[in-house]
Amino acid sequence: MTNWLSDDEQRAWRAYRRMVLLVDSAVARELAHDAGLSMPDYLVLSALSEAADHRRRLTELAVRMQWSPSRLSHHVTRMEQRSLVTRAECSEDLRAAYVVLTDTGWEAIKAAAPDHVRSVRDHLIDLLDEDEIAALTSIGEKVIAHFGADCLDRPVPRDDVGRADYAAQSANRSPVSSS
Amino acid sequence: MTNWLSDDEQRAWRAYRRMVLLVDSAVARELAHDAGLSMPDYLVLSALSEAADHRRRLTELAVRMQWSPSRLSHHVTRMEQRSLVTRAECSEDLRAAYVVLTDTGWEAIKAAAPDHVRSVRDHLIDLLDEDEIAALTSIGEKVIAHFGADCLDRPVPRDDVGRADYAAQSANRSPVSSS
DNA sequence: GAACGTTTGATGACACGTCAATAATTCCAT
DNA sequence: ATGGAATTATTGACGTGTCATCAAACGTTC
Numbered sequence: 001m002t003n004w005l006s007d008d009e010q011r012a013w014r015a016y017r018r019m020v021l022l023v024d025s026a027v028a029r030e031l032a033h034d035a036g037l038s039m040p041d042y043l044v045l046s047a048l049s050e051a052a053d054h055r056r057r058l059t060e061l062a063v064r065m066q067w068s069p070s071r072l073s074h075h076v077t078r079m080e081q082r083s084l085v086t087r088a089e090c091s092e093d094l095r096a097a098y099v100v101l102t103d104t105g106w107e108a109i110k111a112a113a114p115d116h117v118r119s120v121r122d123h124l125i126d127l128l129d130e131d132e133i134a135a136l137t138s139i140g141e142k143v144i145a146h147f148g149a150d151c152l153d154r155p156v157p158r159d160d161v162g163r164a165d166y167a168a169q170s171a172n173r174s175p176v177s178s179s
Numbered sequence: 180m181t182n183w184l185s186d187d188e189q190r191a192w193r194a195y196r197r198m199v200l201l202v203d204s205a206v207a208r209e210l211a212h213d214a215g216l217s218m219p220d221y222l223v224l225s226a227l228s229e230a231a232d233h234r235r236r237l238t239e240l241a242v243r244m245q246w247s248p249s250r251l252s253h254h255v256t257r258m259e260q261r262s263l264v265t266r267a268e269c270s271e272d273l274r275a276a277y278v279v280l281t282d283t284g285w286e287a288i289k290a291a292a293p294d295h296v297r298s299v300r301d302h303l304i305d306l307l308d309e310d311e312i313a314a315l316t317s318i319g320e321k322v323i324a325h326f327g328a329d330c331l332d333r334p335v336p337r338d339d340v341g342r343a344d345y346a347a348q349s350a351n352r353s354p355v356s357s358s
Numbered sequence: 359g360a361a362c363g364t365t366t367g368a369t370g371a372c373a374c375g376t377c378a379a380t381a382a383t384t385c386c387a388t
Numbered sequence: 389a390t391g392g393a394a395t396t397a398t399t400g401a402c403g404t405g406t407c408a409t410c411a412a413a414c415g416t417t418c
Binding site for chain 1 (some may be wrong): 366367
Binding site for chain 2 (some may be wrong): 021140
């Protein structure tokens with residue numbers, strides 16, 4: 001005996017799906033048009049731009065982004081071919097590898113960020129008032145919490161605690177917003 | 180001069196992104212595991228199950244789902260190879276074609292729906308109280324409205340007005356929820 | 359120090375989605 | 389009726405993402 005969705009629940013689910021479809025595709029389309037980057041590209045570049053030496057271990061990056069190692073590896077390969085990032089060996093652990101932001105990649109993310117933020121504002125943030133922003137945050141964080149501690153936005157590894165790069169979004173400092 | 184996101188806005192955007200990532204991947208994973216269907220598969224089957232003769236014109240379906248014609252054509256081809264749907268000619272317009280639900284497809288969607296609804300409840304709907312459901316709906320519909328009338332969930336074509344299949348979600352009738 | 363299981367990444371096969379180009383039919387204006 | 393534009397659908401090339409599998413290096417245990 002299935003517990004079907006009520007009309008209100010159905011409506012919420014449909015609105016959610018449609019919103020995500022529209023927002024994501026609009027933001028992605030504009031990012032591609034303005035900067036020649038895909039959303040995944042942007043997220044990788046942004047994560048690297050937040051890192052100390054503009055480099056991260058593949059696994060660390062994959063965990064942080066909630067990507068499969070395989071996905072990241074594939075994507076890094078493709079980005080490498082466009083000179084946005086490079087791989088570098090890790091001297092302490094020969095299995096491991098770094099992904100490093102190239103100058104090209106750094107310029108690309110710096111150039112892309114303002115238009116991207118504009119785009120996010122246009123299609124989501126600026127459409128909502130203060131209460132709605134708060135509601136969205138609270139709903140989002142509630143859902144995220146349900147998936148457990150592994151899924152926090154900032155699963156900062158033990159040995160990484162104390163770094164403060166993340167706070168730097170709205171200031172004009174070196175890390176570029178992963179917005 | 181870029182209008183960067185404030186801390187609150189940044190937090191909302193990050194929570195939104197992460198929520199979408201987690202919910203979508205969990206629901207998709209469970210659907211694939213339980214029913215051997217992808218989300219796109221489910222959406223196509225569900226849309227067809229809502230149609231009068233379990234069939235729809237390709238273009239009509241593409242518009243309704245907000246998919247590109249190309250995407251739908253590709254996907255239908257793949258689904259056809261798995262015997263979930265078939266193509267049929269349209270006698271009135273020789274350019275046109277129907278996609279038709281096969282018996283296999285019909286059985287597949289009927290079997291998949293309960294688990295899928297369970298999954299949507301587990302990872303989103305049941306996590307939220309009544310107010311939050313209402314807030315999510317209102318936020319979603321506000322955003323959808325921003326994208327214009329073309330993007331309504333139910334861009335019912337003129338000649339289709341009056342059909343009532345959509346109302347039938349929570350009842351146990353023939354159309355299967357597109358949830 | 360050899361054997362075992364674990365961690366870290368890479369890879370191939372395949373599903374998915376977009377874009378641009380194509381073909382066939384229909385519609386419409388003359 | 390005919391020629392040009394619009395509609396409908398398909399296709400190929402390519403970028404993207406997943407899953408299963410593999411290989412190499414590490415670390416621990418005996």
